[in-house]
Amino acid sequence: xxxxxxxxxxxxxxxxxxxxxxxxxxxxxxxxxxxxxxxxxxxxxxxxxxxxxxxxxxxxxxxxxxxxxxxxxxxxxxxxxxxxxxxxxxxxxxxxxxxxxxxxxxxxxxxxxxxxxxxxxxxxxxxxxxxxxxxxxxxxxxxxxxxxxxxxxxxxxxxxxxxxxxxxxxxxxxxxxxxxxxxxxxxxxxxxxxxxxxxxxxxxxxxxxxxxxxxxxxxxxxxxxxxxxxxxxxxxxxxxxxxxxxxxxxxxxxxxxxxxxxxxxxxxxxxxxxxxxxxxxxxxxxxxxxxxxxxxxxxxxxxxxxxxxxxxxxxxxxxxxxxxxxxxxxxxxxxxxxxxxxxxxxxxxxxxxxxxxxxxxxxxxxxxxxxxxxxxxxxxxxxxxxxxxxxxxxxxxxxxxxxxxxxxxxxxxxxxxxxxxxxxxxxxxxxxxxxxxxxxxxxxxxxxxxxxxxxxxxx
Numbered sequence: 001x002x003x004x005x006x007x008x009x010x011x012x013x014x015x016x017x018x019x020x021x022x023x024x025x026x027x028x029x030x031x032x033x034x035x036x037x038x039x040x041x042x043x044x045x046x047x048x049x050x051x052x053x054x055x056x057x058x059x060x061x062x063x064x065x066x067x068x069x070x071x072x073x074x075x076x077x078x079x080x081x082x083x084x085x086x087x088x089x090x091x092x093x094x095x096x097x098x099x100x101x102x103x104x105x106x107x108x109x110x111x112x113x114x115x116x117x118x119x120x121x122x123x124x125x126x127x128x129x130x131x132x133x134x135x136x137x138x139x140x141x142x143x144x145x146x147x148x149x150x151x152x153x154x155x156x157x158x159x160x161x162x163x164x165x166x167x168x169x170x171x172x173x174x175x176x177x178x179x180x181x182x183x184x185x186x187x188x189x190x191x192x193x194x195x196x197x198x199x200x201x202x203x204x205x206x207x208x209x210x211x212x213x214x215x216x217x218x219x220x221x222x223x224x225x226x227x228x229x230x231x232x233x234x235x236x237x238x239x240x241x242x243x244x245x246x247x248x249x250x251x252x253x254x255x256x257x258x259x260x261x262x263x264x265x266x267x268x269x270x271x272x273x274x275x276x277x278x279x280x281x282x283x284x285x286x287x288x289x290x291x292x293x294x295x296x297x298x299x300x301x302x303x304x305x306x307x308x309x310x311x312x313x314x315x316x317x318x319x320x321x322x323x324x325x326x327x328x329x330x331x332x333x334x335x336x337x338x339x340x341x342x343x344x345x346x347x348x349x350x351x352x353x354x355x356x357x358x359x360x361x362x363x364x365x366x367x368x369x370x371x372x373x374x375x376x377x378x379x380x381x382x383x384x385x386x387x388x389x390x391x392x393x394x395x396x397x398x399x400x401x402x403x404x405x406x407x408x409x410x411x412x413x414x415x416x417x418x419x420x421x422x423x424x425x426x427x428x429x430x431x432x433x434x435x436x437x438x439x440x441x442x443x444x445x446x447x448x449x450x451x452x453x454x455x456x457x458x459x
Contacts, residue, residue, distance in 0.1 A: 217449060
């Protein structure tokens with residue numbers, strides 16, 4: 001259990017959750033109502049007021065704000081309520097949102113420096129185990145993204161997949177060396193310049209009720225543990241956060257964890273391309289031509305467009321198994337961030353049904369996703385005079401769309417495929433979202449999978 005959640009039976013103070021609309025009725029019946037009114041408490045979202053009792057603390061009241069219930073109303077409580085205190089919530093109609101917001105707000109990256117204080121603990125309400133699992137998955141994803149690149153390289157990322165597999169009875173294979181050159185040649189090409197060898201981690205699992213004909217869910221993750229840009233070197237400022245360039249792999253790993261914990265009736269395959277894009281004697285160069293797993297040749301117009309090279313081989317391999325759903329996750333383009341900012345995940349899908357499900361799931365989970373077009377008119381921008389296609393366009397426009405069109409070349413036209421171009425980072429702290437690594441798109445993707453293949457229904 002995470003340190004922000006109390007064990008069952010713990011003695012807890014009461015945290016009253018109140019909306020502005022219900023505030024007058026609450027103050028009229030609660031013994032501390034006059035105190036709350038005199039203090040000017042207005043029940044704005046996340047507004048907190050401690051309640052006295054004799055010479056001590058008698059409880060607290062938190063505002064839910066107007067509109068639909070939000071997890072973020074509870075996002076600051078673990079670090080603003082007194083350290084080490086234990087609380088139980090009263091008055092919220094959606095306790096799972098309270099658990100999610102509380103848990104996500106309690107996170108601090110503490111591998112090298114202890115958190116400044118202990119969190120206040122929540123006694124989870126009944127039937128909120130799924131929300132607790134989501135919190136645990138997000139914590140793991142954030143830890144992976146926040147780990148510096150000297151600690152988390154390709155080998156360590158692959159070992160994390162192996163440990164996840166061992167925990168859930170999944171089979172995990174590691175493909176490296178000459179086998180990687182044969183099976184995943186573009187992954188090998190991207191990682192060839194680093195002293196830390198590239199590899200692919202391949203996890204397979206089946207739910208306890210999933211037979212041989214159960215639907216296959218395939219997840220692919222870009223695991224570039226550090227991205228210098230290669231010979232198309234990034235400027236110093238552009239390299240500062242490139243430890244997070246494995247954020248797509250971290251989200252895919254967290255998603256696989258949730259699928260297995262929920263024991264969904266599916267077969268699962270997780271493919272992680274774990275590499276480092278460095279400059280070295282063997283690094284790929286601009287205008288090199290590489291051969292992909294699918295057999296197509298790619299001219300390297302820019303060595304900093306390496307993520308799509310990692311993903312294209314993974315997608316080609318996953319596609320051969322005819323998955324019922326194929327998803328990939330990557331911190332792929334700055335263009336997606338220019339278009340949508342840090343919070344919105346850019347979603348590309350060639351199936352309208354799964355796109356609608358992901359969008360609805362993102363809204364429900366407060367994990368927003370925005371659909372972008374796979375505009376076929378830009379497909380010719382990837383033409384090359386010396387290879388089957390180029391990895392970049394010479395035009396300055398629609399970078400995220402062009403990257404998605406590149407990946408689409410490696411997926412069957414009738415495949416239910418969704419591509420997530422995500423940021424995986426919080427630039428500044430907000431309730432429930434501390435600065436640093438973030439599992440953007442994770443909850444949206446999981447709910448869409450659970451709704452399509454499991455028993456989850458829309459709230």
